[in-house]
Amino acid sequence: MKRGFWAxxxxxxxxxxxxxxxxxLGLRLVFPPxxxxxxxxANLHTTFDPLPGVMPGIEGLVHFDTNSVGLRGDxxxxxxxILTIGGxxxxxxxxxxxxxxxxxxQVNLQAAGAGVWVGNGGRSGRNTRNxxxxxxxxxxxxxxxxxxxxxxxxxDLVIVRLQSGSNFDPGFMDLPDSEERRLRLAFEDxxxxxxxxxxxxxARVRGSWWERTGIWRLVQTLRRNRNTAQATEAGEAxxxxxxxxxxxxxxxxxxxxxxxxxxxxxxxxxxxxxxxxNTLADIAEANGVxxxxxxxxxxxxxxxxxxIDRWLWFARGEDDIYYTNAAMxxxxxxxNDALLAVCAxxxxxxxxxxxxxxxxxxxFYDDVHFNESGAAMVADILTEYFLGHPPIAP
Numbered sequence: 001m002k003r004g005f006w007a008x009x010x011x012x013x014x015x016x017x018x019x020x021x022x023x024x025l026g027l028r029l030v031f032p033p034x035x036x037x038x039x040x041x042a043n044l045h046t047t048f049d050p051l052p053g054v055m056p057g058i059e060g061l062v063h064f065d066t067n068s069v070g071l072r073g074d075x076x077x078x079x080x081x082i083l084t085i086g087g088x089x090x091x092x093x094x095x096x097x098x099x100x101x102x103x104x105x106q107v108n109l110q111a112a113g114a115g116v117w118v119g120n121g122g123r124s125g126r127n128t129r130n131x132x133x134x135x136x137x138x139x140x141x142x143x144x145x146x147x148x149x150x151x152x153x154x155x156d157l158v159i160v161r162l163q164s165g166s167n168f169d170p171g172f173m174d175l176p177d178s179e180e181r182r183l184r185l186a187f188e189d190x191x192x193x194x195x196x197x198x199x200x201x202x203a204r205v206r207g208s209w210w211e212r213t214g215i216w217r218l219v220q221t222l223r224r225n226r227n228t229a230q231a232t233e234a235g236e237a238x239x240x241x242x243x244x245x246x247x248x249x250x251x252x253x254x255x256x257x258x259x260x261x262x263x264x265x266x267x268x269x270x271x272x273x274x275x276x277x278n279t280l281a282d283i284a285e286a287n288g289v290x291x292x293x294x295x296x297x298x299x300x301x302x303x304x305x306x307x308i309d310r311w312l313w314f315a316r317g318e319d320d321i322y323y324t325n326a327a328m329x330x331x332x333x334x335x336n337d338a339l340l341a342v343c344a345x346x347x348x349x350x351x352x353x354x355x356x357x358x359x360x361x362x363x364f365y366d367d368v369h370f371n372e373s374g375a376a377m378v379a380d381i382l383t384e385y386f387l388g389h390p391p392i393a394p
Contacts, residue, residue, distance in 0.1 A: 165318025
C-alpha cells in the first residue's frame with residue numbers, strides 16, 4: 001500500500017516537473033533571455049488616468065508604451081534616428097507618446113517630410129551619472145542612431161546635490177561601487193551575457209536565478225502591464241500612481257514644510273556636472289554621434305504668483321527642508337550656465353530651452369514637468385532647430 005502511494009506520488013511529482021520544464025521551455029521561446037541594455041522593460045503597455053485638477057494642462061487617459069528595445073516610441077527605423085536621454089522631463093510619463101516632446105518632435109519632422117525616428121530613453125530620477133553609462137552602452141548597441149538629444153540638469157541639482165546635503169560626495173564617480181549603483185539606475189535590465197567582474201554585483205543587478213526564468217519574466221510582464229510603472233522621483237523610490245495622488249501628497253507636504261533661501265555651496269557639484277557633460281561629449285564623439293544638449297526649463301522664479309506656487313513640490317532638500325523658489329531659480333540657472341559653458345568650450349550644439357519658454361502653467365504642471373502644451377512648445381522649438389540645420393535642413 002505504502003509502496004503504491006509513494007510510486008503514485010513520485011509519478012505525480014515527475015509529471016509536475018516535466019510540465020514545468022515544458023512550460024519553461026515554451027516561455028523561453030516567447031520570452032527569450034534578454035540580450036539588450038534596456039532603459040525600460042521591452043513591450044511595456046500601461047495607462048495613467050490623472051485625477052481632474054491634479055496636473056494643470058493634462059487631461060484624459062494616458063497610454064504609456066515601450067517598443068521591443070525598451071524605448072518609448074515606434075520601432076527603430078527611418079533615414080535619421082534620434083535618441084533622447086534624460087530624466088522625468090524627457091520621459092513625460094503622464095503624456096501619450098505622441099504628446100511627449102520626443103514623440104511630438106517625430107510627428108513634426110515627419111509631417112515636414114523628414115524620414116525621422118525619435119526614441120524616448122528618458123526615465124525619472126536619472127542624472128548625468130547614469131547618462132554616462134546609458135551613452136556608453138546604448139550607442140554601440142544602436143549604431144544606427146545619428147543624434148542624441150539630452151535634457152538634463154534638474155536631477156543633478158535636486159537629487160545629486162540638494163537631497164544629499166552634507167552627504168554629497170564630489171568624488172562619487174571614483175568610488176569602487178559607483179558603477180554598480182549607477183548601472184542599477186541606468187538600466188531596467190542588462191544583457192544576459194554581460195560580463196560582471198563581481199558575482200555579487202551580478203546577483204544584485206540581474207537578480208536571482210529564478211528571476212531569469214521564462215516563468216518569472218511572464219509574471220513580471222503581466223504585473224507591469226497591469227500596474228503602473230515604477231520610477232525614481234526626487235531621490236525616493238515611488239510608484240508613479242495611475243491617478244497622480246503622489247503629487248497631491250507631496251504638495252501638501254511642501255505646504256506644511258520649512259523653507260530656506262540659503263543654498264549650500266554648489267561649486268564642487270557644478271564642477272562634477274561639467275566633468276560629466278564633457279565625458280558625455282567624449283562618448284558621443286567616440287561613437288560618431290551628434291550630441292545636442294538642452295538647458296533645463298523650470299517654473300521657478302523669485303516672485304512666484306500664489307496660483308502657480310500651489311502646484312509646486314519638487315524642491316526638497318536634506319532633513320525635509322524646502323528651498324524657496326528664488327533659491328531654486330538661482331541654482332537652476334547656475335547649472336544651465338554650466339551646461340552652456342561646456343557647449344561653448346567644446347563647440348557642442350546646444351539649445352537654451354530654459355530661456356525660450358515662459359514660466360507659467362501653459363508649459364508646466366509643477367516645478368519642471370511639461371504639460372500637453374508645454375511639451376508641444378518644446379517639440380516645436382526642436383523641430384525648427386532640426387529643420388534649420390544639416391543634415392535634415394534642405
